[in-house]
Amino acid sequence: MLNTSLNKSLRMMFALVALIIGLGLVMPTAHAADDQSSQQQATTRTSDADLWRAVKAGESGYSTDKALEANVLINKAGNEGKEIRNTYLKPAIVLAVFGVFGAFLLFFLVNGPSKLSHGFSGKMVLRWTSADVWLHWIMAIACLILMLTGIFIMLGRHFIAPYVGEGLWAGIISASKFIHDWSGPVFIVSWLICVIKWMPLQLFKLYDLKWFLVVGGYINFGPFKGKHPDSGFANAGEKMWFWTLVIFGLFISITGLMLVLPNLDLPREASIAALLVHGISAVILIAFTIVHIWMATVLSEGGMECMVSGYCDENWAIQHHNLWYDEIKENGSLKYKS
Missing domain, CATH: 1.20.950.20 (Transmembrane di-heme cytochromes, Chain C)
Incomplete structure (x- = not known):
């Protein structure tokens, strides 16, 4: 009877330790993923701002239209x-x-x-x-x-x-x-x-x-x-x-x-x-x-x-x-x- 209770207690202890270790491994990964997502969003916003700034400055891009100055959106x-x-x-x-x-x-x-x-x-x-x-x-x-x-x-x-x-x-x-x-x-x-x-x-x-x-x-x-x-x-x-x-x-x-x-x-x-x-x-x-x-x-x-x-x-x-x-x-x- 005592052995049965002891075994049950040990299993619960090992399960709790495994849960704690798992949470410790998952949370940094999730935090890193959030950081990466934020960096991507910031990079996207910066890229969009740079693109729009270039468009307003009249810089040339690429277009399938071959007409004169078709590559310039805003002159x-x-x-x-x-x-x-x-x-x-x-x-x-x-x-x-x-x-x-x-x-x-x-x-x-x-x-x-x-x-x-x-x-x-x-x-x-x-x-x-x-x-x-x-x-x-x-x-x-x-x-x-x-x-x-x-x-x-x-x-x-x-x-x-x-x-x-x-x-x-x-x-x-x-x-x-x-x-x-x-x-x-x-x-x-x-x-x-x-x-x-x-x-x-x-x-x-x-x-x-x-x-x-x-x-x-x-x-x-x-x-x-x-x-x-x-x-x-x-x-x-x-x-x-x-x-x-x-x-x-x-x-x-x-x-x-x-x-x-x-x-x-x-x-x-x-x-x-x-x-x-x-x-x-x-x-x-x-x-x-x-x-x-x-x-x-x-x-x-x-x-x-x-x-x-x-x-x-x-x-x-x-x-x-x-x-x-x-x-x-x-x-x-x-x-x-x-």
């Missing part, structure tokens, strides 16, 4: 270009339109127009041929259409979209894009012909410096009043406008073609650069166009007639382009309107 240049456009270009367009227009309106209200010192003579002198007049207006209308539709495309969602329905806004922006794209070739062709045809008349001369010094004779007060500087066929202001149109017209033409031609498979960086150069060139041309229109119409009495009929009043020619008038009178090419 960094695109985001940076968008930021530059929204931060700088859009305010610059607003300043070019309202700032320049407002400045000339204020100047006109204070100074008034530049009137003809001896009034209109009634004699009309040929200044531009019919071909020149047509060429000017084709380019001018195309340019104005491009500017207006470009402003709609860039700024329309800020000052048009909030006040019209979604359907109407979709129609406006779609029409603006269509008209903008198809007015471009008209502008490019007419611009190129104008540059080739008129460039010999737009070369700067030494006497043009005086034109700038006396502000072209347009100021009607102070020491500048009544000052009419020498000028050839084109005055210094017209020459500055012409060369601005040449340089930035070239930029806007090239970048415009880069942006609309479907077969040009350009890198994203090139497209963004073209978009920014296009916008900067547009801002400059918009500002100079407003100046050109003010100078040719409101500020210069009798100036608009030149590009309506091709003729200018003889007194206008003597006052604003005296060297040209003297030249055509001397060489016998002076022609009056019959």
